[in-house]
Amino acid sequence: MQVGFIGLGQMGAGMARNLLKAGHAVTVYNRTPAKADALVAEGAARAATVADACRGEAVVTMLANDQAAEEVVFGPHGLLATLPRGALHVSASTIGVELSERLAAAHGAAGQLYVSAPVFGRPDVAAAGHLFVVAAGAASAIAAAGPLLDAVGQRTFTVSDIPARANLVKLSGNFLIACVIESLGEALALVGKAGIDKTQYLDLLTSTLFGAPVYKNYGRLLAEPGDAPVGFAAPLGLKDIKLALSAAEALGVPLPLASLLRDRFVTLLATGGADQDWSAIGRLAARDSGQS
Known part of the structure; x- marks a missing residue:
């Protein structure tokens, strides 16, 4: 799958690496570009902007807080404006319920798929691909996200068709x-x-x-x-x-x-x-x- 990955902190870097190992074509973006260097050396493509990471079939975000997620998604050249119609956003970030509700509504209006999929596990667990994933969203979106979630976690728990409930x-x-x-x-x-x-x-x-x-x-x-x-x-x-x-x-x-x-x-x-x-x-x- 052609997938972008936005947010390469301690958790995100390990998750992106496991997507690469699973055979996905991964384009990575981080606000601090140097954090992408190791993944680029391992075969990932580097995105210069958020928009550059949103050209494929899916994008995964792993961001620190609501403010970062809002900027990445709702910015003028952000995910919502540049992700193709019918493409998928998997939000693995731990964000608030209210923001997740806004994301679901905005993606729906834009004709994009949205899955909320926060994870349990510390950075060593993320690196090993043994996270536990809590997923929620429409059945078609969950099915589309399945190969990505399988690559980063040992088990996915689907809890609802309403994304915010996973949060x-x-x-x-x-x-x-x-x-x-x-x-x-x-x-x-x-x-x-x-x-x-x-x-x-x-x-x-x-x-x-x-x-x-x-x-x-x-x-x-x-x-x-x-x-x-x-x-x-x-x-x-x-x-x-x-x-x-x-x-x-x-x-x-x-x-x-x-x-x-x-x-x-x-x-x-x-x-x-x-x-x-x-x-x-x-x-x-x-x-x-x-x-x-």
Whole structure:
């Protein structure tokens, strides 16, 4: 398939590379051109503009936030204006429900296909092609996107024919992950201040009651000394919690834990954590108790 890929951050670069490996003809664009160099060396074509990445059958966007997605899609020479009629936009970005609704309406009016397909997984998972994809859109659009989604993920969950519902599922999932990080951090701070070995404690938890990967992976990041490598930056964590709260308000659903998490992220960013991984909110409890 002739596919453009827009957004070559830690997640996007790995996804684009897996599309290349699957045999797709990939044209890549990033606002910082140097981020495309490695993929071009591996066989991708370089797009000088957003429009240049939108000449084929499909385009995939993996962008940091709503503002970036709006600029790429609705700009005067953006995706909406240049993607051919009948072509497909797969939005893998974690964006708000309201923006996803706008994208679906705009693509529909332009005669273009639109699939919302945010993903679960950190950059190493993206590089390995083992992401979990949450997809929503019209059946014909989902079918057209299938080869692309298969190339970047180990499994695709189709949740609705309404694209924005995939974004709601993604936001709810990130909310749950943040809850795990915060609760793990508090528990590790509690036992750590009593002198219990955190790694041994984590092994006990993940070998018995809490064997899910999210506990193992984030528990390891919190139990090990030093800052975790940045796989998902703390400001993006705050962004996602705020989007979850916005969606919840629109639906009339109270999320008291999300309000707490918003404050924890604000605390982290206000105290020098803007360059840290979002898991750093799990270290606040230890810091607040005088352990670090």
